[in-house]
Amino acid sequence: MVGPALRLSPAFAVPILQTRRDSSEQLNRALETLFLERESDEYRNPTPSHTPQAETFESRFNLFRWPEPCIQELRRFVLDNIAQAVIQTTTVTPEELSRLKFQNHTWFHITRYAGSFVAHNHPLASWSAVYCVRAGEEVREHPQSGLLRFFDPRQGANAYLDAANEHLHPPFALRSLDLRLTAGDLVVFPSYLFHEVTPFHGADMRITVATNCWFV
């Protein structure tokens, strides 16, 4: 039997953009050295939005205003890619985008053994991104250590599962998306999307830079 032609499309889709900075070793080394030097109360976020953990250091949100060349190099890479994300996912043209004022809050995290970050999103921002400076030790016995996990926003959709909806193809699958970042990776996503960092079980440290952006 030949059925009617079907047109299948992902409605209510969430854009997730992933890219990677080529030859990022030197940049990441410079960032790591700088962040470790400044892992102190002077640079710590004085008004954290979540209960702080001793195992996770969170910096102030002004990172992209630091003048150090490595920070400015990272700033260009991250913000250029966020601009690309806006252009690729919206009807905004590059000319229109260039007339908008690009605002951001940007900070770094250093996470050591047992550190994690509870599921959250970022009100009053449109696009968020995470850049991985150092992935941290991958622990075979803890495959879920240090993952960046995005939660499926179609909450409750998986409450009824049977054989016909349990194994949907991506992007229709009803489950969270786990990313294991490696150094040089950048992920851009809508700020409304809930995400967490799962407990890190490595013996070293995981270092990331996060940014929230809004356009005026």
Added chain:
Amino acid sequence: MSLPSLSVVPIFATPFAVMELPAALPTTPVVAQLLARHAAAKLGTAPAAARLCYESRDDLLEWNEEPVRQLCSEILRGVWSTVAAVTTLTSEQLATLSMQARGWFTVIQQNGCVQAASHPLTAWCGIYCLEAPQPSAERSDSGVVRLYESRLGTMFSDATNSALRVPFNHGHSSWRAVPGQLAVFPGSLTHEIPLVRSAGPLTLITVRTRFVGPGQEGLSRW
């Protein structure tokens, strides 16, 4: 300035019930020891990392040991009580329903955790605490069950809507597991157990339940 009289009510509320189970208390330590022995035997020579969190098969309600049967029966009674308290069903209507349930236990050691999950095909989830470590001074969420915010949140935040009081506030909710207490909440609610930082096991029994009315077609297998 005189303020108008107003009536503020919580709409779109999520039921979360916490209760003591006095009849379960005498058997709780016995069952905790039994479950600890079972977990230790199953883990055998597993690597140390795997011992941080042991989760049994979901056949606990089929175990024959009398203390386990007694305790689980009290837990299921607690779920029934919650259903009676939050639904419009009369006791006569409730009596016509049959409960389907699966149960398992979890032993979480220091630096162990349970990843966030919800339970498909489940109306009500119950978590009973058999033993819990002391709270951690360094990590306020050590040893809690964290229930995720389930309402569609607004991305617009200002000085007022970010300071709403309970039960109107946005954000996750936590229940600190206390031995002898049962918490019951909708099975669709995503929940997790953050990393336990204190020494000593956190031992929990979890049940997922659903109810079938007379004449209803069967639900899918679990």
